[in-house]
Amino acid sequence: MMNSSAGSSGDPAIRIDGLVVRPGGTTVLPGLDLVVERGSVTGLLGPSGCGKTTLLRSVVGVQRTTAGTVTVLGRPAGSAALRDRVGYVTQAPSVYGDLTVAENLDHFAAILGAPPGDPARVTAQVGLDAHRRTPVARLSGGQRARVSLAAALLGHPELLVLDEPTVGLDPVLRQELWQLFRALAADGATLLVSSHVMDEATRCDRLLLMREGRLLAHDTPAALLAATGAPDVETAFLTLVRTAPEAAR
Numbered sequence: 001m002m003n004s005s006a007g008s009s010g011d012p013a014i015r016i017d018g019l020v021v022r023p024g025g026t027t028v029l030p031g032l033d034l035v036v037e038r039g040s041v042t043g044l045l046g047p048s049g050c051g052k053t054t055l056l057r058s059v060v061g062v063q064r065t066t067a068g069t070v071t072v073l074g075r076p077a078g079s080a081a082l083r084d085r086v087g088y089v090t091q092a093p094s095v096y097g098d099l100t101v102a103e104n105l106d107h108f109a110a111i112l113g114a115p116p117g118d119p120a121r122v123t124a125q126v127g128l129d130a131h132r133r134t135p136v137a138r139l140s141g142g143q144r145a146r147v148s149l150a151a152a153l154l155g156h157p158e159l160l161v162l163d164e165p166t167v168g169l170d171p172v173l174r175q176e177l178w179q180l181f182r183a184l185a186a187d188g189a190t191l192l193v194s195s196h197v198m199d200e201a202t203r204c205d206r207l208l209l210m211r212e213g214r215l216l217a218h219d220t221p222a223a224l225l226a227a228t229g230a231p232d233v234e235t236a237f238l239t240l241v242r243t244a245p246e247a248a249r
């Protein structure tokens, strides 16, 4: 949903300066800088526990931060003006099990003030038309994940933050979801998608390779392979780990 009163369209989708996050005294992000331009699909890749969810939560504005600034679509992360401009899908389904797909989406559409017809639009986008009247608790794990994604698509958010959206899905569904992500980006949305599956990297415009709370690289898949001489992103990641300055280890 375009909103001309909230940040100009010239602002990057995400700008992070000197972000430090120390939940419970453990340093997870020791000082991170990042700019993500609009209209792209950026993959955030890195091993389990490297800080991907913490970074995504900081972008959405639900993470307590120690230092630094996070600006989203020209506004401080988490500000009220961003509520209907940023969609977030967590790893755990965030919809009601005892409500049907349609009831869930009607509920979230009402909260957001999304236009009429939006629940039907997003249901079709995630391929759940046949399950509109099914209680979410009776759906498979993959179907439930798609209901959460549909809820995040309500209101046409300009930025979509997706935490491992394809985990546990079969290859056909994964491919369909990536086609949807590409279509949303072609329509002007910006997507930040985390994954620990390196073979999803080639579907992204740009990659963020993360390790122990630091970004080892931020580049296109092709440039990353060219710079490291690696045949695939997984090997490129390992090469970068080996050659990274001591401070980044």
Ligand SMILES: Nc1ncnc2c1ncn2[C@@H]1O[C@H](COP(=O)(O)OP(=O)(O)OP(=O)(O)O)[C@@H](O)[C@H]1O
Pocket: 023, 024, 025, 026, 028, 046, 047, 048, 049, 050, 051, 052, 053, 054, 055, 196
């Ligand atoms: N509240 C907290 N207190 C202490 N440590 C925390 C807290 N929250 C997260 N951590 C630690 O921060 C690190 C990064 O966690 P995070 O969930 O961001 O990683 P991740 O890359 O998303 O992992 P995964 O791919 O497994 O989801 C982990 O080592 C985790 O144990």
